[in-house]
Amino acid sequence: MNQQLIAFLAYLSPSLFVITALTSWYQAGLRPTAVKKLGMISSFFGILSSLILAYAVYQQDLIEISTFSIYGLGLSLRLDTVSMLMFSMIAILSFVIMRYSLNYLDGDHRQGTFLGRLAATIVSVQFLVLSGNLAVLLASWILTSLCLHRLLVFYKKRPGAIIAAKKKSIVARLADISLLIGFVLLYQIFGTGNLEIIFQNVREGISPLLATATIFIALAALLKSAQFPTHGWLLEVMETPTPVSSLLHAGLLNAGPFLIIRLAFIMEATSTASTLLIILGAFTAIYGSVVYLTQTSIKTALGYSSIAHMGFSLMVCGLGVYPAAMLHLIAHSFYKAHSFLSSGSVIDLIRAAKVTGAKRIGNPFKIILGILLAIAMYSSFAYLWGVDIQNEFQLFVIGGIIVLGLSRLFSFALDSNASIKLWFQALVLSAVVALAFFSLESIFHFFLMGNVPELTIPSLSEVILMSTVLTLFGLVVFIQIFSPILNQKSSFQALAVHIRNGLYINVVFDRIVRAHYHKEDSNSRIVLEEAEIGKYILDSKENNNEEQEERLA
Incomplete structure (x- = not known):
C-alpha cells in the first residue's frame, strides 16, 4: 500500500475530530447541527481508517510515518499490532459514545461545547496510541489530562x-x-x-x-x-x-x-x-x-x-x-x-424486577468441594493448552487468580438452596470463562508476537513475590467464600x-x-451554596405540588 495513502488515513480521523472541536467554538449552544454531523463523520472515518490501516500492518508488520524531526524528536506515528488494536478499539468506542451523546445532551444549552471537548479528548487519545516518538507520546499524554479536565468541569457550578x-x-x-x-x-x-x-x-x-x-x-x-x-x-x-x-x-x-x-x-x-x-x-x-x-x-x-x-x-x-x-x-x-x-x-430493571436470589447455607464441605472443582477445571484447561509451570510461571499465576474467581462461583452454586439448574449454569459459565481466557490469551500472543517481549523464566525472588501475591488473592477470595459463617x-x-x-x-x-x-471567601461561598440548595429544594417542592394538583384534577 502506498506510504502517502497510509499517512493520509492515519491523520484523517484525528484531523476531522480537530475540525469538529474548532467548529464547536461557533456552535457552542443548542442544536449544534454542524458539530453533530462532523462528530459522526469523524467517528465513521475512524472505524474505516482503522480497518484499512490494520490490513496494511498485517502486510508490512511495522509502519513508521515521520512528518518532521529535530535532534531525534518530532512528529512521527508508529503503526504496529499494539497501536492498531488500541486505535481500532478507540474508533469503535468514540463512535458509540459520540452517538450516545447526541441524544443524552439533546436540549442542553451547551451541547456544542460538550461535543467539541469530547472530540478534542478523542484526538489526544488517538495520537497517544499512534505515537512513534517520545515527544508525541509525552505531548498527547499531557493533552489527554488537559482535555479531560475541561470535561470534568463542564458543570462549573457543581462543587463536587x-x-x-x-x-x-x-x-x-x-x-x-x-x-x-x-x-x-x-x-x-x-x-x-x-x-x-x-x-x-x-x-x-x-x-x-x-x-x-x-x-x-x-x-x-x-x-x-x-x-x-x-x-x-x-x-x-x-x-x-x-x-x-x-x-x-x-x-x-x-x-x-x-x-x-x-x-x-x-x-x-x-x-x-x-x-x-x-x-x-x-x-x-x-x-x-x-x-x-x-x-x-x-x-x-x-x-x-x-x-x-x-x-x-x-x-x-x-x-x-x-x-x-x-x-x-x-x-x-x-x-x-x-x-x-x-x-x-440497569437501575430501572432492578427497580422493576422482583428477584429472590439463592440463599447461602454455609456448609464447609460444599464450599471445599466447589474450590476443588474450580482447581480441577483450571488444571484440565491448562493441560490441554500445554501451560508449562516452570517456563510460564507468570501465566500460571494469572490463571490461578482466575481459578479463585471460579471457586467463588462454584462454592456459591453448591453451598446454596438453589436448584440443579443453577449448578449446571455455574459449571457452564466457569467452563466458558476458562476457555475464553486460554483461547483469547493465545490469540493475543499470536498477534503480538514480536511486538512485545516474550516470557522469561523468573528468578527465585520473583517466584516468591508472585506466590505471595497469589496467596493474598486466595486469602481474600476464601474470606468471601466463607462470608456466610463470618x-x-x-x-x-x-x-x-x-x-x-x-x-x-x-x-x-x-x-x-x-x-x-478555595481561595475565595469561604463564608460567602457557603452562603451562596446554601442559597442555591434552598432555592433548588423550594423549586422541587413547587414542582411536586403542581404535579399532585394536576393528578387530582
Missing part, C-alpha cells in the same frame, strides 16, 4: 465536580512530571526519541540510568490509572455527564497499562519497575475488588471496579505477560463503556462498614491536597 477535577489535576501533574523525567533520561541514554531505535538499542545493551527511567515511567502509569492511594478522584467524577464517565473508564484510564505495553522492551530491561508494578498493582486490585463488593451506588461500584481492574492490568504488565494485559485492557474498555452507558437502564460475628460486620468507606483513604488524601479549600 470542581473538587474531583482539582484532585485529578494534582495527580495528573505528578504523572506528567514523572513521565517527563523518565523520557528525559531515555533521551540522554539513547540520544533519540524514535521508539524503534530505542527498542533496538535496548536489546543490545543496558545503561545504569535505565532502571531509574523505568521507575519514573512506572510511577506515571500508576498515577494515571488511579492506583492506590491516589484513586479517590475517580470516585467523585460522577457530576459530569455519563458519556464522560464512559470515555474516562473505558479509554483514558487505560493510558497507564498502554504506556507499559508500548514501552515493554524498555520495562523488561530491568526488574525494579516490574516489581513496583506487581506490588502496587496487586494491592490496588485486591483493595478495589473488596471495596467494590460493599458499595450500594452503582456508579461508585463501577468506579472501584475500574480501580481494581487497572491494578490487575498493571500487575499483569509487571509479570511480563503483555498479551494477557492487552486482552484485559480491551475487554475492560468495552465492558466498562457498556456498563456506564447502560447504568440508568457474617454472624460483630467484628466482621464492623469491618464491613470501614471497607464500605474505602478505609477512609480518600479522606486522608483530601486533607493532604486540601481538596475542599
